[in-house]
Amino acid sequence: MFEQNTEEAILKRMMDKIPNTLDKREGSIVYNALAPAALEMTRMYSDMDRFLEYTFTSPDMPPVFLDLRVAEEGLKREPATYSIKKGYFYDQDNKLIDIPIGSRFSVEDFNFVAIEKISAGIYKMQCESAGANSNSITGNLIPIEYIEGLSTATLGELLIPGEDIETNESLYARYIEHLNEKPFGGNIAEYKIKTKAIEGIGAVKVFPVWNGGGTVKIVFIDSDYNVPTKELLDKAQTIIDPVQNQGKGLGIAPVGHVVTVKGATGKEITIKAILSLKRGLTVGQVQADVENVIKSYLLKLRKEWEYNDTTVVRVSQIEARILDIEGIADIFHTSINDKEENLILGPEEVPTFKAVVLSV
Template sequence: MYEHETYEAILSRMLSRIPDTIDKREGSIIYDGLAPAAAELAQMYIELDLSFGLSFADTASGDYLSRRTAEFGVDRQQATKARRRGRFYGAQDAPIDILPGSRFSLNDLDYTAISRITVGEWVLECETAGAVGNQQYGALLPIDYVPGLVRAELADVVIPGEDQETDDALRLRYYETVNEPAFGGNVADYEQTLNKMEGVGATKVFPVWNGGGTVKCTVITSDWSEPSAAFLAELQTAIDPTVNQGKGYGTAPIGHTVTVTGVAGVTVDVATTVTLAPETTSGQVQAPIEEAVTAYLLGLRQTWADTEQIIVRVALIEAAMLQVPGVIDVTETELNGVAGNLTLAAEEIPRVGTVIVHA
């Protein structure tokens, strides 16, 4: 209602209350006296409209949305730190141990050793919160002197770091909590419990998957990839520890035997033939086409939890390739050597393999 109260409308209404026997023309004393007040009222109506929108979950943003969802116990998830596997070698590439708290750097990020996996392998925690800690691989440089260290490398992600939850993601989770109440080990309970855990991107729940009282929860990480064995072990312990399984020592109700598994990655090799614009070479389009395929498969992984099974479609891959500058036609596209769509199982996700482009 407030957006319709414009400056002109307010001023016109104020002037209409002044008798016509008094000069109300622009420039008159009455007009000049009312105009500033009308401008202030118009600004007030604008601010009231903004405040009105910030009071509802569907239009609120930022801290106002956080305060609104917190009233229902849905708190915005803060950025978390990535945990990575670090490998350390001494002379003749022999694995060596380091001290807890040892710090290393890779480009502009620093990592701290927090726990030992085995000889020469440690879990490193990125000192910078967010998904940025998941992205780099390669040689680490010690920040402090480490006796006997010849080479150190940053390897796979153990638990992915996450950026602070966006407004859209928080709003969606709020709606799920309100509209799909979690109770006593129902499907919504498992989904909401796992999805709010650090490093989890989405969950599929399979009730009674192996007889009465059994539940299988399959998760994908927050960076939309397969979870590591160490990460799955942490989730399993939190939900239903394998020791005394089904006895209610985790968040699962007593009598529920829960198995936490991870999605399985299926490599998708793409081969295609493209027609190029004049003066465009295959070398110019190779990398952009690989990026287009990678982005398409990432989009499919992000929808995994909301679909019964993922279908990698040739037509959509070709459509993505056609967006690459210099590509004017795409034909003979094959996925894993087959000229047709690739249908994955319910717990499988696609990951990019080789992309061969014939021009």
């Protein structure tokens, strides 16, 4: 808006107001008096331009200013959270043994601490570093301090995924959703917003009056866009509407609402196709690339799942992505779960990768 107010333009306007009978050449008293003022005014206009830009919310504004704008509506950026995984602990006879709560272990570049006992020798292990990077970590746990009787320890499956600090894009999307769909009194918008605020939860669908008046069903996937674990389901159910007190308003659900929390059902996807490869290539050389593009496509569908009544796994989309791979000339007879047609999933189903079978 103020880009025309450069230092040169401002200085020229000021100099034009000085009578020509005075010396206005560079180095003169008049020039030397006005030039610094022109520079400062240019900076002022630049600051005004930036101020105007930050007045209107956008995902491109600096995080600190976006935080201030959404705070006006009572929203705040979701912080990074800590992943929780299963840990297994064995003695020298390979029998499960108990360890002290608070025991710390390292694996790769991360430290994990035992926070809760699940059963004999099996514990919930929380990563000490916040974020999503630790979600995929598995392997042998190395004790940071000596634990008597412990021979081996392993880090197992993910229970509750860690999340990175919320991005500008995600916060802006929540802000717009908040403005367009006012959450109030147990409406769909309120259930979606409050369910997504639970650590570890990603996409959410809400089904009101699904089993009669006053009933609500919430179906979700985790923040990694995978089918949630039982631990995450139990956590969400307890926060939203504890099973033993359903309808009494002891969770975030209003009094009179009986809420059932479920995880989305994973539908395993197997892709088969016949490829025409460029000279000198074998199926084995492109197998990993094909698997990666299929996994990426299915992840994209899971990320979009909450916005669609049904999810469609399309043959055309699969073929287009495979044909983009270097070395693949053509593709024939592409099938999804042994059928050469699109696969339509139900409203509570999400596609998960199982296998890719290729031939030439």
